[in-house]
Amino acid sequence: MLDGAAQDLLFREARTANSFSSEPVADEVLQAIYELIKWGPTSMNQQPLRVFLVKSQEARDRLLPYLEEFNRPKTESAPVVAILAADLDFHEELPKLFPHFPQAKDVVFADPELREWSGSQNAWLQIGYFIMGVRAAGLCAGPMVGFDAEGVNKEFFGDGKHKALVVCNIGKPGENPWYPRLPRLEYDEVFIEV
Amino acid sequence: MLDGAAQDLLFREARTANSFSSEPVADEVLQAIYELIKWGPTSMNQQPLRVFLVKSQEARDRLLPYLEEFNRPKTESAPVVAILAADLDFHEELPKLFPHFPQAKDVVFADPELREWSGSQNAWLQIGYFIMGVRAAGLCAGPMVGFDAEGVNKEFFGDGKHKALVVCNIGKPGENPWYPRLPRLEYDEVFIEV
Numbered sequence: 001m002l003d004g005a006a007q008d009l010l011f012r013e014a015r016t017a018n019s020f021s022s023e024p025v026a027d028e029v030l031q032a033i034y035e036l037i038k039w040g041p042t043s044m045n046q047q048p049l050r051v052f053l054v055k056s057q058e059a060r061d062r063l064l065p066y067l068e069e070f071n072r073p074k075t076e077s078a079p080v081v082a083i084l085a086a087d088l089d090f091h092e093e094l095p096k097l098f099p100h101f102p103q104a105k106d107v108v109f110a111d112p113e114l115r116e117w118s119g120s121q122n123a124w125l126q127i128g129y130f131i132m133g134v135r136a137a138g139l140c141a142g143p144m145v146g147f148d149a150e151g152v153n154k155e156f157f158g159d160g161k162h163k164a165l166v167v168c169n170i171g172k173p174g175e176n177p178w179y180p181r182l183p184r185l186e187y188d189e190v191f192i193e194v
Numbered sequence: 195m196l197d198g199a200a201q202d203l204l205f206r207e208a209r210t211a212n213s214f215s216s217e218p219v220a221d222e223v224l225q226a227i228y229e230l231i232k233w234g235p236t237s238m239n240q241q242p243l244r245v246f247l248v249k250s251q252e253a254r255d256r257l258l259p260y261l262e263e264f265n266r267p268k269t270e271s272a273p274v275v276a277i278l279a280a281d282l283d284f285h286e287e288l289p290k291l292f293p294h295f296p297q298a299k300d301v302v303f304a305d306p307e308l309r310e311w312s313g314s315q316n317a318w319l320q321i322g323y324f325i326m327g328v329r330a331a332g333l334c335a336g337p338m339v340g341f342d343a344e345g346v347n348k349e350f351f352g353d354g355k356h357k358a359l360v361v362c363n364i365g366k367p368g369e370n371p372w373y374p375r376l377p378r379l380e381y382d383e384v385f386i387e388v
Contacts, residue, residue, distance in 0.1 A: 002204070002230075002331075002332075003197075003199075003200065005197075006196055006200035009196060010196070011231065011233040011323075031385070035381070036201055037205065039378065040325070041325065041335075041337060043339045045377075049384065050386065053385060053386065055387060059388050083388070093379065097377055099376075120315075121314075124315050124319050124322075125319070125321055127322065128234070128318070128321065128323050129322050132204070135196075136200075138196075182239040182291060184232040184291075185287065190244055191224055192244065193246075193249060194246045194253050
C-alpha cells in the first residue's frame with residue numbers, strides 16, 4: 001500500500017497552484033517526470049500524449065494571448081508551462097509500440113475521426129498520470145482548460161495533427177498560491193453498486 | 195519527492211493484470227481508494243466520474259455479454275469490476291461543488307453537448323487518478339475499452355444520463371497475470387520544447 005506521506009504528496013495535500021516562485025525547473029526533473037509517467041497504461045499502448053514545453057519568453061509571449069485573461073498571470077509566473085496535446089497521428093507509432101499487432105495502424109486506426117476520439121480520450125487519461133508525475137517530483141501543477149484551443153493549435157501545431165487539451169503551469173508555489181479547497185462528492189454519491 | 199518504493203508501486207512495477215485471484219476486495223478498501231482520488235483536480239471542480247461496482251454474480255452476468263470475448267475471462271476472474279462512467283448531469287451538483295459561482299450550472303453548462311464533451315474529458319482525467327488509486331491500495335487494475343458502450347449504457351443506465359467509458363477489473367493478480375511489457379516512447383519523442 002502507498003504510505004501516508006506519499007498519499008499526502010500526490011492527493012491529500014496536493015493543490016492546484018495559481019502562482020509560482022521564480023525557482024527554475026531543471027530539464028532533469030522534467031525527464032524524471034516522464035520516466036515515471038510513461039509507464040501508465042493506455043489503450044493498445046497508443047501513448048498519444050505530447051508535452052510541448054514553453055520555457056523561453058518568446059514562446060510564452062506566443063501562448064499568453066490565447067489564454068483567458070484570468071489565467072494569464074498564473075502562466076506568466078510559472079517557470080515552465082506545458083501544452084498537453086493529443087498527437088492525432090499516434091497510430092504511426094503503433095508498429096513500434098504494439099509490435100504483436102502492427103496492422104493496428106491501418107486496420108483499426110485508418111479513420112481520422114476514430115483517431116481523434118481515441119487519441120483524445122487516452123491523452124486525457126495520460127494527463128491524469130502527468131499531474132501525478134509533476135506532484136511526484138515535488139512540484140505543483142496548475143492545469144487549465146480556459147484557453148482558445150483552436151488558436152493554440154494553429155499557433156504551435158500548424159500541421160493540423162495535434163490537438164491541445166490542457167495548458168499546465170509547473171513549478172514551486174509562489175505567494176498566496178491556493179484558493180480555498182473546494183468540496184468533494186461523498187463516497188456513496190460516486191461509488192454505486194449495481 | 196515521491197520515494198522509490200511508491201514510484202515502483204504506482205508506475206514502474208505496476209502492471210495491467212489480465213487474471214485475478216479469488217481474494218475479495220473489502221468495501222473499506224474501495225472507500226479508501228475514493229477518499230484518496232477524490233482530491234484529484236477537475237475543471238471547475240465538476241467531478242463527473244461515477245464508479246458503478248459490479249460484485250454480485252447477477253450483475254456480472256448482465257455485464258459479460260457486452261464485453262469483447264477476449265476480455266470476458268479477465269472480468270470473470272476479478273473480484274470487483276468497475277464500470278467507469280461520466281455523469282452527463284454533473285452540472286446539477288455545481289451549486290454545491292463550485293459554490294462561488296453557482297450559476298455555472300445554467301450559464302456555462304445548459305447545453306447537453308457541451309456537458310457530454312466536458313464531462314467525458316474530465317471523467318477520463320479522473321480515470322487516470324482512479325487507476326493510480328487502485329494501485330495505491332496495493333491492488334491491480336485492468337482497464338478495458340473493448341466493450342459495447344452503448345449496450346452497457348442501456349443495460350445499466352436506462353436514464354440516458356450516464357456514459358460508460360472504461361470497464362476496469364480490480365483485485366490481486368492471479369496466475370500468469372501479465373503480458374510482456376510493451377515499449378514506451380522516448381523522452382524527446384514526447385516532451386518537445388517550443
